[in-house]
Amino acid sequence: MSALNIRHVDKTFGSTQVLKDISLSIDSGEFLILVGPSGCGKSTLMNAIAGLEPVTSGEIQIGGEDVTWHTPAERDIAMVFQSYALYPSMNVRQNIAFGLEMRKMPKAQREEAVARVAELLQITPLLDRKPSQLSGGQRQRVAMGRALAREPQIYLFDEPLSNLDAKLRVEMRTEIKKLHQRLGTTIVYVTHDQIEAMTLADRIAVMRDGEILQLGTPDEVYNDPVDMFVAGFMGSPSMNFIPVTLVSGGDGYVLRVLDGDDPTGAPLELPWPAERDAQALQARVGERLILGLRPEHFVEDETRMETSFDGTRLEVMATVVEPTGADILLQATLGETEATMRLGPKSRVAAGERVALRVDMSRAVLFEATSQRRVA
Amino acid sequence: MSPHVSSPRVGGKGRRRSLAGQVERFLPRLVVAPSLAVALFFVYGYMLWTFVLSLTDSRMLPQYDFVGFAQYARLFANERWNVAATNLVVFGGLFIVSCLVIGLLLAIFLDQRIRQEGALRTIYLYPMALSLIVTGVVWRWLLNPGLGIQALVRSWGFEDFTFNWLVDSDMAIYTLVIAAVWQASGFVMALFLAGLRGIDDSLFQAAALDGASLPRIYLRIVLPSLRPVVFSAVMILAHIAIKSFDLVMALTGGGPGYATDLPATFMYAHTFTRGQIGLGSASAIMMLCGVLAILVPYLYSELRGQRNG
Ligand SMILES: Nc1ncnc2c1ncn2[C@@H]1O[C@H](COP(=O)(O)OP(=O)(O)O)[C@@H](O)[C@H]1O
Numbered sequence: 154m155s156a157l158n159i160r161h162v163d164k165t166f167g168s169t170q171v172l173k174d175i176s177l178s179i180d181s182g183e184f185l186i187l188v189g190p191s192g193c194g195k196s197t198l199m200n201a202i203a204g205l206e207p208v209t210s211g212e213i214q215i216g217g218e219d220v221t222w223h224t225p226a227e228r229d230i231a232m233v234f235q236s237y238a239l240y241p242s243m244n245v246r247q248n249i250a251f252g253l254e255m256r257k258m259p260k261a262q263r264e265e266a267v268a269r270v271a272e273l274l275q276i277t278p279l280l281d282r283k284p285s286q287l288s289g290g291q292r293q294r295v296a297m298g299r300a301l302a303r304e305p306q307i308y309l310f311d312e313p314l315s316n317l318d319a320k321l322r323v324e325m326r327t328e329i330k331k332l333h334q335r336l337g338t339t340i341v342y343v344t345h346d347q348i349e350a351m352t353l354a355d356r357i358a359v360m361r362d363g364e365i366l367q368l369g370t371p372d373e374v375y376n377d378p379v380d381m382f383v384a385g386f387m388g389s390p391s392m393n394f395i396p397v398t399l400v401s402g403g404d405g406y407v408l409r410v411l412d413g414d415d416p417t418g419a420p421l422e423l424p425w426p427a428e429r430d431a432q433a434l435q436a437r438v439g440e441r442l443i444l445g446l447r448p449e450h451f452v453e454d455e456t457r458m459e460t461s462f463d464g465t466r467l468e469v470m471a472t473v474v475e476p477t478g479a480d481i482l483l484q485a486t487l488g489e490t491e492a493t494m495r496l497g498p499k500s501r502v503a504a505g506e507r508v509a510l511r512v513d514m515s516r517a518v519l520f521e522a523t524s525q526r527r528v529a
Numbered sequence: 530m531s532p533h534v535s536s537p538r539v540g541g542k543g544r545r546r547s548l549a550g551q552v553e554r555f556l557p558r559l560v561v562a563p564s565l566a567v568a569l570f571f572v573y574g575y576m577l578w579t580f581v582l583s584l585t586d587s588r589m590l591p592q593y594d595f596v597g598f599a600q601y602a603r604l605f606a607n608e609r610w611n612v613a614a615t616n617l618v619v620f621g622g623l624f625i626v627s628c629l630v631i632g633l634l635l636a637i638f639l640d641q642r643i644r645q646e647g648a649l650r651t652i653y654l655y656p657m658a659l660s661l662i663v664t665g666v667v668w669r670w671l672l673n674p675g676l677g678i679q680a681l682v683r684s685w686g687f688e689d690f691t692f693n694w695l696v697d698s699d700m701a702i703y704t705l706v707i708a709a710v711w712q713a714s715g716f717v718m719a720l721f722l723a724g725l726r727g728i729d730d731s732l733f734q735a736a737a738l739d740g741a742s743l744p745r746i747y748l749r750i751v752l753p754s755l756r757p758v759v760f761s762a763v764m765i766l767a768h769i770a771i772k773s774f775d776l777v778m779a780l781t782g783g784g785p786g787y788a789t790d791l792p793a794t795f796m797y798a799h800t801f802t803r804g805q806i807g808l809g810s811a812s813a814i815m816m817l818c819g820v821l822a823i824l825v826p827y828l829y830s831e832l833r834g835q836r837n838g
């Protein structure tokens with residue numbers, strides 16, 4: 154059963170349209186992440202779901218019931234805010250119990266609920282403190298506790314981790330994932346951090362300028378992006394976009410990498426894998442396209458022993474070498490563009506040297522240059 | 530500071546320039562010293578002198594026959610002083626509470642993102658810019674039964690309408706409250722508005738999701754977090770109330786009779802017009818004690834707050 158169903162929702166502030174025909178539905182127990190650059194309308198969509206902002210048109214259903222014009226209190230929803238929004242004059246216990254009190258739950262039951270979430274989130278020792286006496290991570294926990302105490306149908310999280318430092322953010326991320334697995338709650342979670350999106354989500358909705366560009370599993374969004382924006386937004390370091398011309402080779406198609414500096418020299422040519430769908434390419438021979446290659450689609454040629462990787466060979470000039478510890482990021486010129494490649498940590502590449510690489514063209518994606526839409 | 534003025538401790542050449550250094554160091558103190566001396570003399574010196582006079586038998590002119598605390602005993606036996614002190618309690622209490630309530634309501638009202646907020650805020654704040662004398666005179670006309678509100682309503686045909694508090698010795702003290710509240714509640718509103726603006730919008734949203742109605746959000750969440758503002762407002766209003774003098778002089782002149790006397794007008798009357806300098810000084814010292822009773826705890830908590838913060 155779908156826990157939340159959003160149908161053709163529009164939202165305008167004055168003359169600016171902030172949400173454009175948003176439709177999505179979430180199954181009970183699903184973890185949906187809205188991801189997108191800031192200002193794309195994520196919070197506005199959350200507020201619309203919560204009933205904090207009326208929608209301009211469209212319909213919102215929760216648990217099969219039309220709640221488009223219900224007040225926030227009438228919707229069975231709890232929200233965790235980016236600023237935590239803890240009530241400053243109340244202690245942690247009162248913060249957690251406030252929603253229950255407003256819903257006229259008897260005191261004994263309230264205390265039981267507080268004790269339960271406090272234990273779940275390991276904040277029992279903090280119950281008598283005021284929010285001002287808590288650290289950022291503790292406030293974050295209390296904010297989650299306040300949401301959990303009510304046991305609503307749907308949880309909304311609006312960038313809950315963005316005010317934490319990097320280490321705590323990773324810890325809380327894991328904790329949220331554990332909680333979700335344990336409690337099987339339905340969650341809509343907003344973030345502008347694509348790593349959070351990839352690690353937490355059952356499904357991801359990538360938004361830009363008030364539109365949902367793609368809605369799919371993390372794997373779909375990452376490996377099968379619908380356009381250059383989604384492809385570039387997901388993944389870090391982000392996907393390399395290399396201008397190419399599609400030419401018809403002997404037994405298939407070849408992507409000729411454009412090289413602005415050196416039009417006379419022998420151009421780099423990458424063959425399009427024969428087993429991949431060539432229907433879409435037929436009409437585009439001779440056209441200028443954008444080839445999308447992720448940094449991990451490259452492998453140093455010497456490492457072929459360790460992998461069963463059999464891609465296309467190419468040689469590039471390393472311009473910058475950035476060891477991250479777990480691997481080495483290599484910047485190299487590929488045609489007109491500076492591309493990033495992720496090499497194994499044992500690589501001996503040095504800046505200024507030529508490196509032999511293989512590229513896995515079976516995972517490459519092709520985009521139309523002007524519309525930025527996916528071609529193949 | 531100019532770079533070539535070196536500290537006197539640096540030897541040789543530095544020592545020759547040390548005169549300039551000395552001047553530079555002492556100049557600020559030298560400049561401030563006269564005004565500091567004047568302030569010390571006129572504020573604390575005269576406070577001390579007033580206290581000394583309150584222990585004497587001075588009448589028309591200051592003289593120094595010490596009578597101990599006899600003037601204080603006379604003061605507390607004085608019917609007029611007791612009226613003034615009672616008036617202060619009534620006036621101060623009503624004034625503070627009304628200003629807080631009206632100021633808070635206006636601030637909440639203005640905080641609802643209404644249009645023309647800037648203009649309204651200015652209108653509410655304007656009375657504060659007026660001298661209390663002007664306020665007093667304006668309200669004296671408005672409340673004058675023959676000229677103001679009563680005359681106006683009667684001219685509309687309600688012949689029996691009476692609103693003559695200004696000349697009613699039981700009610701006149703409330704006219705002071707009306708005028709003072711009119712003057713100061715805009716200022717209290719500004720204090721509260723600043724406090725409300727500091728409250729994160731998401732608090733309202735969180736409370737709305739928790740199922741709280743708007744009045745309840747204000748009562749349970751917003752007001753408690755405005756406690757420091759309430760405290761400051763009470764402090765400021767309380768000392769305005771104790772020092773009220775010009776408003777009384779302009780609005781009622783202390784009358785009818787001495788029905789609207791406040792300690793400040795009592796002090797003025799006895800010290801300067803009735804030749805009772807000793808008694809007047811004693812009442813002045815009592816007012817000082819009142820102000821200190823409010824100010825000292827306030828300063829104490831402020832300073833302690835700063836150290837903690
Ligand atoms: N109350 C409002 N009035 C006018 N414009 C708004 C309002 N709230 C948000 N917006 C605009 O809507 C857009 C989306 O905002 P928001 O949903 O907060 O973005 P995000 O959460 O994705 O960063 C922004 O351009 C913002 O300026």
Ligand SMILES: [Mg+2]
Pocket residue numbers: 195196197312
């Ligand atoms: Mg946002």
